Amino acid sequence: MEQPFSLTSEVRNNCLIMTTAGYVNNVGGEAIAGEFNRHFETGIRLVVINLGQSKVVNSVGMSFLIEIIEKLHEADGKLVFTDLDPAVEKMLSIMGLFQYAGKQKTVADALVSLTGTGKEG
Numbered sequence: 588m589e590q591p592f593s594l595t596s597e598v599r600n601n602c603l604i605m606t607t608a609g610y611v612n613n614v615g616g617e618a619i620a621g622e623f624n625r626h627f628e629t630g631i632r633l634v635v636i637n638l639g640q641s642k643v644v645n646s647v648g649m650s651f652l653i654e655i656i657e658k659l660h661e662a663d664g665k666l667v668f669t670d671l672d673p674a675v676e677k678m679l680s681i682m683g684l685f686q687y688a689g690k691q692k693t694v695a696d697a698l699v700s701l702t703g704t705g706k707e708g
Contacts, residue, residue, distance in 0.1 A: 592641075594618045598626065600702045602633040604694055608640035615641070616651030623655050632664030635697040639670025644678060652679075656687045665689065667697040 592615035596605045603626045605619060623634060634655070638644070644652070659666050667689040668679065679685060691697040698704060 592618065594622060596622050596626075598631065600633075600698065600704050601631065602635060602698060602701055603631045604635045604637065604698075606637040606640070606694075611638070611641050611644040611648035611652075613647040615644075616648035619648075620651040620654060623658075627658060627662075627664075632659065632662055633701045634659065634664065634666045635669060635694055635701070636666065637669045637694050638672065638675055642672045642674065644675050649678070649682065653682075653684070656684060660687055665701055667691050667701060669694050669697045 590609040592607065592609035592611065594605060594607055594615070596603060598604070603623065605622055607615060607619065609615065611619070619636065636652070656666055658664070669691050670693065671679070671690060676690065689697070689700060691700055
């Protein structure tokens with residue numbers, strides 16, 4: 588049985604960092620999109636989503652991630668996924684999402700790629 592979904596977030600160097608745990612389904616996807624939208628409305632255009640503790644993303648969860656990618660693309664924003672489980676990474680790749688979003692090994696690497704700041708940032 589999958590663990591219940593949870594989400595934490597912080598803003599660092601004008602970049603929203605969201606960290607998920609558990610199954611990204613309709614509940615998880617909606618939570619991610621809600622948190623993203625809250626910050627997007629304040630002008631945040633750089634986003635990191637750490638999926639390291641989410642081993643499964645279903646089609647509904649994926650649709651919420653695509654919605655975020657589309658909003659950022661239209662606003663010249665950027666999204667980077669980090670800490671990807673191989674199965675999740677493969678699914679994102681098959682769906683072609685890495686044409687529109689980046690991937691990095693860690694949140695620190697993602698922050699460097701998005702903001703150019705050091706790992707402490």
